[in-house]
Structure formats: C-alpha cells, structure tokens
Amino acid sequence: MTENNETLNKGRNAQWRVELRNSVPNKDRVALERVKMTEVEPHERIKSQVCEVNCGLTAEQAVTEARRCMDCVTPTCVEGCPVNIDIPRFVKQIEAGKFLDAAATLKEYSALPAVCGRVCPQEKQCEIKCFYTQKMKKDPVAIGYLERFAADYERQSGKIQIPQVEARNGIKVAAIGSGPSSLSFAGDMIKLGYDVTVFEALHEIGGVLKYGIPEFRLPNSVVDVELENLKEMGVNFEKNFVVGRTASFDDLKELGYKAFFVGSGAGLPNFMNIPGENLNGVMSSNEYLTRVNLMYANQSDSDTPVMLGKRVAVIGGGNTAMDAVRTSKRLGAERSIIIYRRSLEEMPARVEEIKHAMEEGVEFMNLANPVEYLPDTTGRVAKARLQRMKLGEPDASGRRRPVPIDGDIVELDVDLVIVAIGVSPNPLIPACLPGLKMTRYGTIEVNEETMQSSVPEIFAGGDIVRGGATVILAMGDGRRAAASMHRYLQEKYAKK
Amino acid sequence: MNKIIEKYNLSEHVAKFVIEAPMIAKSRKPGNFVILRIGEKGERIPLTIVDSDIEKGTITLIVQNVGVSSGKLCQLAAGDFITDLVGPLGKATHIHKAGTILALGGGVGIAPLFPIVKAFKQAGNRVLTVLAARSKDLIILEKEMREWSDEVLVMTDDGSSGRKGLVTEGAEEFIKREKVDECVAIGPAIMMKFCALTTKKYDIPTQVSLNTIMVDGTGMCGACRVTVNGETKFTCIDGPEFNAHQIDFDELLQRLRAYKNEEDQAKNKK
Numbered sequence: 001m002t003e004n005n006e007t008l009n010k011g012r013n014a015q016w017r018v019e020l021r022n023s024v025p026n027k028d029r030v031a032l033e034r035v036k037m038t039e040v041e042p043h044e045r046i047k048s049q050v051c052e053v054n055c056g057l058t059a060e061q062a063v064t065e066a067r068r069c070m071d072c073v074t075p076t077c078v079e080g081c082p083v084n085i086d087i088p089r090f091v092k093q094i095e096a097g098k099f100l101d102a103a104a105t106l107k108e109y110s111a112l113p114a115v116c117g118r119v120c121p122q123e124k125q126c127e128i129k130c131f132y133t134q135k136m137k138k139d140p141v142a143i144g145y146l147e148r149f150a151a152d153y154e155r156q157s158g159k160i161q162i163p164q165v166e167a168r169n170g171i172k173v174a175a176i177g178s179g180p181s182s183l184s185f186a187g188d189m190i191k192l193g194y195d196v197t198v199f200e201a202l203h204e205i206g207g208v209l210k211y212g213i214p215e216f217r218l219p220n221s222v223v224d225v226e227l228e229n230l231k232e233m234g235v236n237f238e239k240n241f242v243v244g245r246t247a248s249f250d251d252l253k254e255l256g257y258k259a260f261f262v263g264s265g266a267g268l269p270n271f272m273n274i275p276g277e278n279l280n281g282v283m284s285s286n287e288y289l290t291r292v293n294l295m296y297a298n299q300s301d302s303d304t305p306v307m308l309g310k311r312v313a314v315i316g317g318g319n320t321a322m323d324a325v326r327t328s329k330r331l332g333a334e335r336s337i338i339i340y341r342r343s344l345e346e347m348p349a350r351v352e353e354i355k356h357a358m359e360e361g362v363e364f365m366n367l368a369n370p371v372e373y374l375p376d377t378t379g380r381v382a383k384a385r386l387q388r389m390k391l392g393e394p395d396a397s398g399r400r401r402p403v404p405i406d407g408d409i410v411e412l413d414v415d416l417v418i419v420a421i422g423v424s425p426n427p428l429i430p431a432c433l434p435g436l437k438m439t440r441y442g443t444i445e446v447n448e449e450t451m452q453s454s455v456p457e458i459f460a461g462g463d464i465v466r467g468g469a470t471v472i473l474a475m476g477d478g479r480r481a482a483a484s485m486h487r488y489l490q491e492k493y494a495k496k
Numbered sequence: 497m498n499k500i501i502e503k504y505n506l507s508e509h510v511a512k513f514v515i516e517a518p519m520i521a522k523s524r525k526p527g528n529f530v531i532l533r534i535g536e537k538g539e540r541i542p543l544t545i546v547d548s549d550i551e552k553g554t555i556t557l558i559v560q561n562v563g564v565s566s567g568k569l570c571q572l573a574a575g576d577f578i579t580d581l582v583g584p585l586g587k588a589t590h591i592h593k594a595g596t597i598l599a600l601g602g603g604v605g606i607a608p609l610f611p612i613v614k615a616f617k618q619a620g621n622r623v624l625t626v627l628a629a630r631s632k633d634l635i636i637l638e639k640e641m642r643e644w645s646d647e648v649l650v651m652t653d654d655g656s657s658g659r660k661g662l663v664t665e666g667a668e669e670f671i672k673r674e675k676v677d678e679c680v681a682i683g684p685a686i687m688m689k690f691c692a693l694t695t696k697k698y699d700i701p702t703q704v705s706l707n708t709i710m711v712d713g714t715g716m717c718g719a720c721r722v723t724v725n726g727e728t729k730f731t732c733i734d735g736p737e738f739n740a741h742q743i744d745f746d747e748l749l750q751r752l753r754a755y756k757n758e759e760d761q762a763k764n765k766k
C-alpha cells in the first residue's frame with residue numbers, strides 16, 4: 001500500500017492535476033449535488049428483459065460529477081476499491097475532458113471497467129470510503145457511474161486501445177472457465193507473451209456475466225466487446241470443453257500446457273432441503289436465469305422453455321435473488337415477491353438493485369423463511385408455507401440472527417418459486433485432481449498473495465477460491481495469479 | 497461445431513449418428529453422455545454415448561425423435577454440423593466382474609444400455625439381456641446386443657417381434673431360471689420403476705440410468721434433481737446411474753412432466 005501511495009502522490013503532483021485542483025475552490029465543488037443517473041421508467045423497462053435500466057451519464061454530467069471530487073491528499077476511496085484503482089486520477093481526467101485517458105487509467109487496474117462500473121457494489125467499496133461519505137455525511141462522488149462513463153465512452157468512440165502484446169514466448173498456459181477471473185488472467189498473460197487458451201464448459205464465453213447477470217443490468221454487447229479485444233490480442237477460446245472431462249490435466253500437459261489457472265466459479269446452487277422443494281415450479285435461480293439469459297427461453301424462437309409464473313416467490317436477498325425477481329416481472333408475473341429471512345437493511349444485494357426492484361413493483365416479505373411447499377392437483381407448486389422470524393442476537397457475521405417466532409406460520413399462494421440462497425464451489429475440477437488441497441468449504445486452497453495452489457503449476461482465483469464473491473475480486477485474483485504464474489514460469493523455463 | 501460422419505435410420509423414429517469428436521471419443525467411458533445443441537436458438541439436450549472409435553475420432557449417438565430438439569437432430573444428415581457438443585458428462589458406470597448381469601433395455605433406453613452390456617461382457621461377466629419396446633420397429637441394436645450378450649430375449653407389447661409381454665416378465669423368467677448377481681435397467685422412467693420393483697423382490701442390486709430434464713449438465717442449475725435415498729442428487733454430476741431401489745420414481749415421473757405443456761405447444765407449432 002505504501003508503494004501505491006507513492007505512485008498516487010506522484011500522479012497527484014503532476015502539473016495538470018495541480019492546476020485543475022486550483023482552478024475551482026473546494027467550497028464550490030462541495031456545493032454541487034451528486035448527479036442522478038437517468039433511468040428508463042419502471043413501467044417501460046419491465047416490458048423488456050434486454051432494456052438496460054441505467055442510461056449512463058452524458059459527457060456534461062460526467063464532467064460536473066467529476067468536479068465534485070476534491071482530489072484528496074489521502075484518497076481513501078482507493079483503499080475501498082478491492083484492486084486499488086487510482087480513482088482520483090481517472091476522475092480528474094474526466095474533469096479535464098480527457099475521457100480516453102481516464103479509460104486507459106482504469107484499464108491499468110481492471111480488465112473490464114465497463115462491467116465493474118455497472119455491477120460493483122460501490123456503496124460498500126470505493127464510495128463508502130469517499131471523503132464526502134466519511135467526513136461530510138454527504139452523497140459520495142459517483143465513482144461507479146464515472147467508471148462506467150469512461151469505459152463506455154471509449155467503447156462507443158470506436159477507439160478502444162488494443163494493448164501491446166510482447167513477442168510470443170512459446171509457453172502454453174490454460175485458463176479454466178471463462179468468468180471474470182479467467183478473462184483478466186488471460187488478458188495479462190497474453191500481454192506478457194504467453195500462448196493462452198481459455199476453456200469453457202458452456203457454449204458461451206463469459207461465465208456469470210453471460211448466464212447469470214441479466215441484460216437489463218449488464219448488456220451482453222458490453223462483455224462481447226471485451227471478448228473481441230482478447231481474441232484480437234491472440235487469446236484462444238475453446239467452448240464446449242469441460243476440463244477434467246473432455247480432457248484431463250494430464251492430457252493438457254501432454255498437449256504442452258505448462259501451467260493452469262482455475263477460475264471455474266461457484267456454480268453449484270444450494271437448496272434448503274425442505275419438503276416440496278422438488279415440486280415442479282420450484283427451481284434454482286441459476287436454472288431460471290440460465291434458461292432466460294443463456295438459452296433465451298423468453299423469446300418465441302428459442303427451443304428452450306421456461307416456466308412462467310403469475311405469483312412468483314424468490315427466496316433470498318442477494319444480487320441473484322434481485323436478478324431473478326426482476327426477471328420474473330419482465331416475463332409477466334402479476335406478483336413478484338422477495339422472501340428473505342432477515343430484514344431489509346441486512347440484504348446483501350446492491351442497494352441500487354433493491355431500489356430498482358422496488359420501483360418495478362417487486363414486493364418484499366422480510367423476516368420470513370419457507371419451511372414447506374405444497375402442490376396443486378397436477379403436482380405443481382401452489383403454496384409456500386412461511387415461518388415468520390424476528391431478529392435476535394448478532395451472529396458471527398455481525399448481523400442480527402433471525403430466529404423463528406414460534407407457531408407463526410403463514411401460507412402464500414405461489415405458482416413459481418425460485419431458490420436463490422447461494423451457491424457452492426463447482427466440484428468438477430477438485431473431483432478430478434485428488435492432489436489438490438481444498439478447504440472444508442470445498443474451495444481451492446491457495447496462497448493469498450500468489451494464488452498458487454498446493455499443486456505448483458495450478459493457480460486459482462474467483463469464486464472457486466472465495467465462494468460466491470464479486471466480479472471485481474475475481475478480476476483482481478486473475479491478475480495476481482497472472483503476475484505470479486509469470487514469475488513461476490520464468491524461473492522454470494525462460495532462462496534455459 | 498462437430499461434423500456428422502455417418503447417419504443411419506434405425507427405424508422411422510430412431511436414428512444413429514457417427515459424429516466427429518476426437519477428444520470425447522478418447523476420454524469417454526460407458527455410462528457417459530454428451531449434451532448437444534442444434535442451431536443458435538437450440539435447446540441443450542443430453543444423449544448417451546453409445547460407442548466410440550478412438551482411431552477415427554468419432555462417437556456414436558442414437559436418438560429417438562420425441563420432440564422439437566430430437567426432431568431437429570434427426571433431420572440432419574452426414575456432412576452436416578452439430579452446433580455445440582460437449583462431454584463426456586456424468587459418472588461412468590462401475591464396470592466390474594460380478595458374475596451374471598441382467599441387462600434390461602426399454603425402447604430408446606436400449607441405446608444407452610448397449611455400451612454397458614459390452615463393457616460388462618468384456619469384463620468377463622455372463623450377460624443376459626432383455627430388449628423390450630411397444631413394437632418391432634422400436635427394437636434397436638438387436639444384432640449388436642446379441643454379439644455382446646450370452647442370451648437375448650426380445651419382448652414387445654404387441655408381439656410383433658420376439659415374445660409378447662412386458663420387460664419385467666422377461667426379467668423374471670431369467671431370474672427364476674438362474675442366479676443373477678446384478679441388474680442394469682435403462683428405459684422410460686415408468687419402465688425403470690417397475691424393473692426396480694421386480695428386482696427388489698429378489699434382492700438383486702440394480703442400477704438405472706435416469707433421463708431427467710437437464711440444462712447445462714455440469715451441476716450448475718439443478719434441473720436434473722432427483723431424490724435418492726431421501727437425499728436430493730443432481731443426475732448430471734452425481735449420476736446418471738443410481739441404485740434403483742433408492743430412487744423416488746414417482747417424483748421423477750412428476751418432474752419429467754414439468755414442461756409438458758410447453759413441449760406440446762412447441763411440437764404443434766413446428
């Protein structure tokens with residue numbers, strides 16, 4: 001961090017920054033109101049699964065918002081960002097109208113800024129650490145919106161810089177899975193001159209960015225541009241390839257692969273194991289979202305069906321639950337209800353997601369937990385029996401533990417139940433590598449700094465290491481793994 | 497994209513495909529399946545790998561035309577391409593020397609049964625096979641089955657081939673005649689349910705291969721859940737083969753009907 005502080009300071013003392021800082025007095029900066037994101041009206045947007053809700057900032061809005069940032073001596077926002085993006089630098093570049101430079105700054109730290117600007121929980125990361133939030137009890141600088149603005153500006157300008165890649169060194173490496181951790185790993189390794197192949201089990205590249213997060217929050221086109229860039233830089237993509245099944249690690253080694261990055265995610269959906277959970281009409285959020293986002297089941301020319309519900313209950317309070325419940329609204333549900341066992345304040349979903357869901361007419365039943373599902377005569381779910389809860393003592397996570405209120409059980413009419421109570425690590429890779437050291441949660445054990453596993457040539461990151469986490473953490477892992485795999489391979493092969 | 501090398505129609509509704517897939521040909525084991533997709537808006541459907549040729553780099557699939565996606569596949573010919581094909585998926589069958597194996601195949605279930613019969617025979621077992629279907633034209637792979645079984649009994653509902661009667665009657669005939677050590681049954685869920693009830697009576701350990709609805713086939717969605725011994729399992733990664741005597745078949749039958757309306761609509765539309 002101290003090293004980072006030095007670089008931050010050096011940048012801050014650049015002449016253009018000093019001039020920009022002095023050009024507007026702080027009291028004028030502070031007087032500006034935080035920009036409001038333009039959004040498509042709720043009644044309009046719920047007609048479409050692909051209509052992005054947030055419209056993005058105009059250049060004028062972005063410059064004004066950037067002006068609010070006081071370019072602090074100690075930029076605490078940077079500490080809040082899991083990959084320590086030099087936030088004041090890119091924000092000031094926006095203020096100065098140098099939008100492409102701002103995008104370049106972001107790219108130094110994050111492989112997919114257009115994605116992070118849209119899906120990061122900024123209110124818990126950079127923005128909560130902003131001087132405005134911390135010291136002035138005011139709305140923080142809209143760092144996330146600005147990040148998205150810079151990345152979108154670059155993409156839409158058609159002037160995306162394809163990073164320089166070093167001369168090929170002939171060393172083959174593989175990334176397993178094509179989620180954000182693998183994509184950022186692949187981007188760094190190709191720049192360093194390696195021969196990189198990304199293997200993906202599904203028929204689409206992108207991991208959760210494609211099959212999980214819906215278009216109305218993250219358009220596929222945003223991800224596709226990044227994938228095109230990686231292809232142009234020389235990254236190989238092998239779809240429909242399950243490492244450990246289609247070919248084993250040994251097979252891949254025989255094909256010349258010298259090291260592996262496992263970014264296979266936390267794909268396995270959890271269920272509650274309560275009576276009636278296997279009834280028709282009860283499914284995981286992964287199944288629901290995959291049918292819609294990956295298989296386009298909501299479109300009439302798709303061969304994949306998806307169950308539609310008039311009264312949809314979604315169990316859980318995370319981003320996945322919000323994505324599922326908002327999708328159900330868009331697919332025509334009359335009632336879409338979140339059922340969460342804690343209170344609204346404790347929901348792990350991004351604040352913006354909860355707000356958008358409420359605007360769209362999603363109902364929230366907090367402090368309730370399903371205990372059983374009952375069928376109609378055809379065997380489809382018809383009722384959910386819910387246990388009412390109250391908040392008790394704080395638990396290990398510091399949140400107040402929900403405890404059942406004795407005998408307080410209510411019945412809710414439903415015809416579709418979507419279970420979004422979390423995911424477990426994908427067991428495919430561990431199952432085929434008995435030598436790999438695992439934690440008791442089924443995640444791969446790695447050295448936190450190098451991301452190296454107990455098998456020296458295997459590195460890992462993202463959700464397979466952290467359990468269900470975030471896009472930015474997955475990307476950070478991929479980058480750290482690339483840097484340390486590079487050191488490992490150089491020691492082993494280069495100087496011979 | 498995988499190229500179709502050969503295609504044969506085994507009957508009006510059943511086709512056999514030999515498909516280029518060198519990696520899968522090499523790594524697949526009896527009991528494994530693939531998931532494939534035809535066209536950019538196609539559905540992912542699971543099909544058992546019936547056979548493979550490592551040298552030619554091909555796998556063999558046999559598919560019965562029962563709906564939209566299987567129908568699309570059946571329309572393809574040699575030289576055409578499969579849009580997406582992934583595998584081998586699922587756990588392989590536990591092949592070992594058990595003594596006498598009773599293999600029960602119903603309808604298109606005969607296809608996935610074939611690699612298992614072959615492997616058990618190669619492992620030195622005595623293999624008794626019952627092939628059953630509604631009528632003659634749904635009995636497939638009879639010649640191949642005879643090649644790898646010690647005895648084959650054909651049963652049809654209407655008596656148009658072999659003996660008239662149900663698969664369970666054929667099974668009991670063998671069981672009553674000689675000692676059977678293990679049983680494998682593959683076919684429609686209802687057939688497997690009754691096979692399981694029959695072998696349970698005689699205390700014969702029995703494996704079945706379940707044809708649940710699937711989406712990804714990698715454990716990601718849970719569409720394929722099934723209750724085994726009171727616990728929820730995912731057919732695509734924990735199966736597809738399970739101990740027949742522990743399966744909740746009624747739930748399985750119910751779940752197979754989950755998309756009945758949508759399937760019927762789709763079929764009528766096309």
Ligand SMILES: Cc1cc2nc3c(=O)[nH]c(=O)nc-3n(C[C@H](O)[C@H](O)[C@H](O)COP(=O)(O)OP(=O)(O)OC[C@H]3O[C@@H](n4cnc5c(N)ncnc54)[C@H](O)[C@@H]3O)c2cc1C
Pocket residue numbers: 119120121176177178179180181182199200201202206207208209212213241242243244263264265266267289319320323350426428429461462463464468469470471472474
């Ligand atoms: C619905 C939903 C909404 C979310 N919303 C947010 C959000 O708003 N903000 C946020 O920060 N995070 C969010 N997350 C979490 C975030 O998406 C994940 O933390 C992140 O995607 C993890 O990235 P990853 O690189 O570990 O891999 P993943 O994105 O999980 O991708 C892993 C890929 O590996 C493939 N794979 C697995 N095994 C193999 C194998 N053996 N061979 C080949 N391929 C394999 C899988 O098919 C998959 O495509 C959300 C998650 C979901 C499900």
Ligand SMILES: Cc1cc2nc3c(=O)[nH]c(=O)nc-3n(C[C@H](O)[C@H](O)[C@H](O)COP(=O)(O)OP(=O)(O)OC[C@H]3O[C@@H](n4cnc5c(N)ncnc54)[C@H](O)[C@@H]3O)c2cc1C
Pocket residue numbers: 529539541542543544545558559560561562563564565566567604607608706707708709710736752753756759760762763
């Ligand atoms: C592990 C596994 C291996 C399989 N192996 C083979 C195989 O080798 N050859 C083969 O022909 N089929 C096999 N199946 C079944 C095959 O996947 C389905 O027949 C196919 O998905 C039907 O798709 P469709 O769109 O053509 O029909 P749909 O329109 O989806 O369904 C049409 C009719 O078929 C029934 N049906 C739907 N899905 C299934 C299913 N999974 N099993 C049985 N009936 C179903 C429906 O109830 C409906 O009546 C296998 C299934 C699994 C899970």
Ligand code: SF4
Pocket residue numbers: 080081082083084085087110116117120121122125126127143144147472
């Ligand atoms: S990556 Fe996320 S946490 Fe970091 S600055 Fe951007 S929005 Fe904030």
Ligand code: FES
Pocket residue numbers: 709710711712713714715716717718719720721730731732733
């Ligand atoms: S098919 Fe999705 S988990 Fe088995």
